[in-house]
Structures are given as C-alpha cells and as structure tokens.
Amino acid sequence: MTKPAQVMVVTPHPDDAEYGVAGTVARWANEGRESIYVVCTNGNKGTSDANIKPEELVKIREEEQLAAAKLLGVREVVFLRYPDQGLEDTPQLRKELVRRLRRYQPETVVTADPYRRYIWHRDHRITGRVALDAIFPYARDHLAYPDLLEEGLHPHKVKEVLLWASEEPNYFSDITETYDLKLAALRCHKSQVGHNSYPDLEKRLRERHEMMAQGKGFQLAEAFYRIEILW
Ligand SMILES: [Zn+2]
DSSP states (O other): OOOOOSEEEEESSTTHHHHHHHHHHHHHHHTTOOEEEEEEEOOTTOOOOTTSOHHHHHHHHHHHHHHHHHHHTOOEEEEEEEOTTOOOOOHHHHHHHHHHHHHHOOSEEEEEOTTOOSSOOHHHHHHHHHHHHIIIIITTOTTTOHHHHHTTOOOOOOOEEEEETOSSOOEEEEOTTTHHHHHHHHHTOHHHHTSTTOTTHHHHHHHHHHHHTTTTTSSOEEEEEEEEOOO
16 A cells, blocks of 8 residues: 655656745655656657767656656656656546556646646646546546446545646745755756756746735735645
C-alpha cells in the first residue's frame, strides 16, 4: 500500500513544474505537505542543440528533473515517458493519471491550465485537460476501471485543483521565502536554462513573480486558477 501524498503535480515536460509551482511546492514541503510529480512526456524535443540525440536528452532531462525535485523536497517523481510534442488525449493517458490519483490520493492536484487561449504548447493543453478528466469523473467512480479496483486502487476524490499559466488567476501563493529554492530548482534544468538561452532568467522571473504578488501583501507569488471541488 502506497503512502498517500497531499499534493500531485501533473506536468507536461521536465521543467514546467519548476516554472509553474516550484516555490509553492517548496513551501508546502517546509509545512509538511508532501508532493509527488508525474511528468507526462520525456522532453526529447526540448533542445536547439543539433548535436544531442533525443534519447540522450531524455536521460539528461530526467536527471535534471530528479535533481530539481530533490532540492524542493518532492517525495517521488513518476515519469510516464510519452513522446515530447506527441501527447494525445487518449484513454491510456487518462487511465495512467487515474492510476496515480488513486495510488497517491492527493488532496490537491496542480497542473497546466488547458484553457489558455491561442499560442499554447499542445502538450500543456492536453496534460491539463486529461488531468481534469482523470480527477472527475474517472478517479471518483468505482465502475470506471474495474481492473484498477481489483488491484486495490479505490476511487478517490481530489479536493482542490490549481492550474498554472492561467489567464484569469484567482489564487496567489506566497513564495517570498522559497523563491531562491525555485530559482535553484530551475537552474537544475541545465539543458533548458544552462547556456546562453536565458541570460536574464533571474531578472525576468523575479519581475514576473513580483507582478503576480502585486497588491497581495507579500513580495513574490505564484498565480493559479483555483478550483475547489465540493463533492
Ligand atoms: Zn512544457
């Protein structure tokens, strides 16, 4: 029997969770709230370096993700290893997410907002959408997956969903104390932020999180669209 975790972060690629929710994950870890990461794709297209092979990139990015998770106090990282830019809304992906929801029984699920308009990475849109479907109704209904039930994975009701990159955030999480950890976790993703691709990462990031905290009574925030599910 797996020990439940309070939080499940469902992320499209290695590094998205660090941009979206790492400061909040680190704060929760300090408060004794455990998080699990579920990484949907293997990130094998995330490079502009023509000399690196996709399969090498997968290994590198998993190591980077594990290093970042360790820094933040994430308990476990699950890699689903779907191809980068190849995620689809399939019964298989939905079931994989239901399996983890039932196994870890999180109160809170954090993922990408699928309803961001126009230019939005397809893997992000699909991750958010399938995660929401997995939460309701599939993780909840005992007749949804009789085989999972037979494995001892019982229905589960998530209480709260937080969506990052929302165009209409309604929930602002104080990351003033854990911002440095978030930045350090982002820097673990060397294949993404290591070389000169983001020379002003720190400046841009601070400005963004200051803006999210505007008028909130603290200095730095991560912003989400929050859904409370009243079952
Ligand atoms: Zn991504």
